[in-house]
Amino acid sequence: MFSSLVLAATLAATPAPRSAASAQTVVHVPKLDAMAGLTAFLERAGTHAALLRPSAWRTELHPFLVLDPTKPESLSAFGLDPAGPATVSLRADGRVSCMRVKDTKVFQEKAAEAMTAAGGEEAKPTTSKGVTSVSAKRAAGGVMGYALKGQEVCSFGATDEGGGALLKESVKLVGKAPAADARLGKVAGVAYLASGGTVVGLDGSGSALKVEGTALKLPLPPFQARGTSPYGTMKPEGMLFSRVSVTPAGVQQAVGSLRSTIQAVCPDCPKEQVRTVADTVAKQLTGNMLVNMDNVQVRGSLRAPEARFFAVRQALAAEVTDAAAVKSALAPLGNFPGAKTLADGWVLAVKGGNVFVRLKGKQLVVGNDEAVTQATVAALPETGAKLERAADFSLDPKRFARGLDQVSLADVLADEQLAALFAVSSELGPLLERSERITGWMDSAPGGAHRFSMTWLLPEAK
Numbered sequence: 379m380f381s382s383l384v385l386a387a388t389l390a391a392t393p394a395p396r397s398a399a400s401a402q403t404v405v406h407v408p409k410l411d412a413m414a415g416l417t418a419f420l421e422r423a424g425t426h427a428a429l430l431r432p433s434a435w436r437t438e439l440h441p442f443l444v445l446d447p448t449k450p451e452s453l454s455a456f457g458l459d460p461a462g463p464a465t466v467s468l469r470a471d472g473r474v475s476c477m478r479v480k481d482t483k484v485f486q487e488k489a490a491e492a493m494t495a496a497g498g499e500e501a502k503p504t505t506s507k508g509v510t511s512v513s514a515k516r517a518a519g520g521v522m523g524y525a526l527k528g529q530e531v532c533s534f535g536a537t538d539e540g541g542g543a544l545l546k547e548s549v550k551l552v553g554k555a556p557a558a559d560a561r562l563g564k565v566a567g568v569a570y571l572a573s574g575g576t577v578v579g580l581d582g583s584g585s586a587l588k589v590e591g592t593a594l595k596l597p598l599p600p601f602q603a604r605g606t607s608p609y610g611t612m613k614p615e616g617m618l619f620s621r622v623s624v625t626p627a628g629v630q631q632a633v634g635s636l637r638s639t640i641q642a643v644c645p646d647c648p649k650e651q652v653r654t655v656a657d658t659v660a661k662q663l664t665g666n667m668l669v670n671m672d673n674v675q676v677r678g679s680l681r682a683p684e685a686r687f688f689a690v691r692q693a694l695a696a697e698v699t700d701a702a703a704v705k706s707a708l709a710p711l712g713n714f715p716g717a718k719t720l721a722d723g724w725v726l727a728v729k730g731g732n733v734f735v736r737l738k739g740k741q742l743v744v745g746n747d748e749a750v751t752q753a754t755v756a757a758l759p760e761t762g763a764k765l766e767r768a769a770d771f772s773l774d775p776k777r778f779a780r781g782l783d784q785v786s787l788a789d790v791l792a793d794e795q796l797a798a799l800f801a802v803s804s805e806l807g808p809l810l811e812r813s814e815r816i817t818g819w820m821d822s823a824p825g826g827a828h829r830f831s832m833t834w835l836l837p838e839a840k
Contacts, residue, residue, distance in 0.1 A: 392563035393570060394556040396476035396532060398467035398547050403573040405466045406559075410447050410459075412568045417448045419582035422836060426809040439466060440475045441535030442492045442522045457485030459529070465556075471540025472520070476532040476551055485531065486510075493522055509552060513545050521545075527552040564829075565590040575827070587834040589818075594827045599628030601768035601822040602665060608697050608741065609668045610763025614772035614817075616750075617690075617781065618671040622769040625665065625822075632667065633660040636694070636744065642683040644728040646715045658707040659698075659742070668695035672750045674781025677730075680789045680796055684730030690781070693734075693745030693754040701740050711735060722755075767819035775834075779803070779810035812836070 395406035407413060417432055424431030432448050439445050446452035450460035462478025479485050486503065493501040493514045501514040501523070513523035521541025524533040525548035532548035534541075562570045567579025567590060575594030582588055602625040609621045624632065637656040641649060671692040678685040698704045712719045716727030723736035723743075734751040736743045741758050745751030782803035789796045818832035 392558035392560065394558045395463070395465040395562070395570075396530070396551045396556045397465055397559070397572075398469060398474040398544075398551065401467035401469050401474075403468040403571070405468075406562065406570045406572075407447070407464045407568065409461055409568070410453065410464055411450060411461045413447060415584075416568055416580055416582040416587075418584040419587045419836070421448075422584060422839070423587070423809055426812055427806050429805050430809070438473075439464065440477075441473060441533050442496055443488065443533070454480065455484075456488045457481035457483070462529075469540070469544070472534060472536030472544050474532055474534045474544060474548055474551070476530070476548075479526065479529045479531050482526065482529075486526070489524060489533070496522065507553075509549050511545060511549055513541060523548070525549040525552045561592070564592055584839050585836045587832075589832040589834070590830070592823055592827050592829045594825070596828045598820070598828055599624045599631045600826075601625070601628065601820060601828070603765075603768040603821065604664075604666065605764050606762045607666050607765045608759070608762040609666065609695065610765050611759045611761070612668070612757055615757075616670055616672040617674065617774050617777035618669065618771065620669040620769065620771035621765060622667050622669070622820075623665050623765070624667065624768075629660055629663045629665055633657075633663070639683075639687055640726075640728070640733060643687050643730060644714070644726060644733070647726070647728075648714070651710050651714075655707055655710055659704055662698045662700055662704045662707070663742075664697045664699055666697040668754070670695070670750065670754050672747070672753075673777050674784055676781075676784040676786075680785065681793060682730075684728070688730045688746055689784075691747040691750050693743055693747070693751045695741055695743045695754060695758065698740050698742050701737060704742060705737055708735060708737075767821055769820040771818055771820075773816040775810040775813035775816055779807045782807055782810075 393406055393408050395404060397404040420430050420432050428434060436446050437444060439447060443456055445456065453460040457479055459478040459480040465476045467474045490501050497514040497516050499514055501512045503510050503512045508527055510526045511523065513521060515521055520535065520537050522535045523545055524531055525545065530552045532551045534544040534548050536544040561572060561577045565577060565579035567581050569580045571578045576591060578589060578591035580589055602623055604623045607621055607623060633656050637652060641647060641652055671690050674690055676689045680686050680689060708724065711717055711724040711726065714726055718725050720736065722738065723734065726733040731746060732748065734745045734748060736751065736755055738755050738758055743751060743755050745754065782799055785796055785800050785803065814835040814837055816832060816834050818830060820828055820830045823829045
């Protein structure tokens with residue numbers, strides 16, 4: 379009996395969007411009047427990033443009605459329920475928007491006015507099996523309409539070829555109760571977005587945005603929570619500070635990436651010896667790691683591998699099981715071209731700068747900047763502490779924005795990845811400069827997925 383009640387409560391709490399079949403992206407809001415906090419953040423953030431302004435995306439809520447979900451009276455004026463749900467499904471042939479109707483007569487009158495204005499022809503409703511449907515052509519091309527049953531309505535806007543299919547889909551959606559979507563039930567939020575293998579839940583307040591989600595095929599190693607981390611008591615500093623715990627496969631992935639990068643900036647380093655050193659060290663790593671990116675200092679074109687490597691002043695730390703074995707495995711570094719032996723490690727002279735490899739107790743630290751490497755080594759604590767998640771991070775948005783500003787136009791035109799960074803800088807740079815902190819965590823999830831959470835903080839409003 380108790381388990382049945384728990385199951386019933388869980389199903390009741392799981393969002394149930396009226397999402398169209400074959401939708402590429404679905405946006406679902408369980409209760410439109412619960413978005414006040416999220417809207418408050420977007421309104422404030424939107425003063426510095428136009429893309430986030432509610433006015434920039436509110437026209438996407440409905441195919442032919444101009445609604446403002448931030449104003450309940452706007453929805454009521456069209457006969458829609460401000461406390462009801464809304465689901466927008468984006469398909470290759472158009473979109474479907476499902477909402478709850480509060481006043482059927484008002485909705486039909488307003489819908490007829492809007493469709494007539496957009497289509498140049500009167501929209502005539504027909505009723506069959508309790509479903510009232512309307513379909514009309516747009517003067518600008520395409521088809522629009524809706525299917526209405528009881529208090530549920532699904533409106534659509536489609537290409538000429540997709541009009542019939544979306545009308546049938548809308549009739550189908552209002553004809554039955556929506557099923558709970560387990561994907562959305564795994565994350566918290568007042569609004570949800572599902573696209574491909576990614577599901578995101580959003581919530582917020584006037585000074586904070588909360589994002590939770592799950593994603594497939596992220597370019598990240600598999601994480602493995604261990605509870606205690608040797609870096610658990612360290613305080614976040616610099617541009618990006620992250621503590622992670624990865625599986626043995628994740629260790630191999632991380633070490634392999636670092637090995638490839640070092641080989642690229644040190645082409646004279648003996649390839650087989652680099653590989654042997656990396657493979658031997660990887661076997662001694664516990665999986666507990668630390669990433670400490672201090673700031674960005676771009677020198678030269680980022681199209682060159684050495685310029686990319688040294689653009690971010692950073693150090694990486696990793697816990698080892700046997701410090702003596704690791705020191706022995708790293709000994710060949712002293713014979714590499716341009717290498718120098720330090721009291722606690724080695725420094726390699728490579729294209730564009732130096733790579734520092736140092737040992738402190740059971741901690742291996744690799745960095746591309748002397749000051750950042752020394753600071754990281756000095757900050758390593760004697761004892762560890764428990765971490766709630768397999769990975770956590772803290773980002774200084776101001777330093778990140780200054781780093782993005784250093785990407786040159788020439789590099790942007792020559793590289794798609796840098797072009798994406800430039801787009802982020804152009805759109806979000808002013809907001810990042812006015813933000814306090816971005817923090818979050820990550821975990822691995824079944825099926826090769828990752829679960830993540832992020833909190834974006836703005837200064838308290840004055």
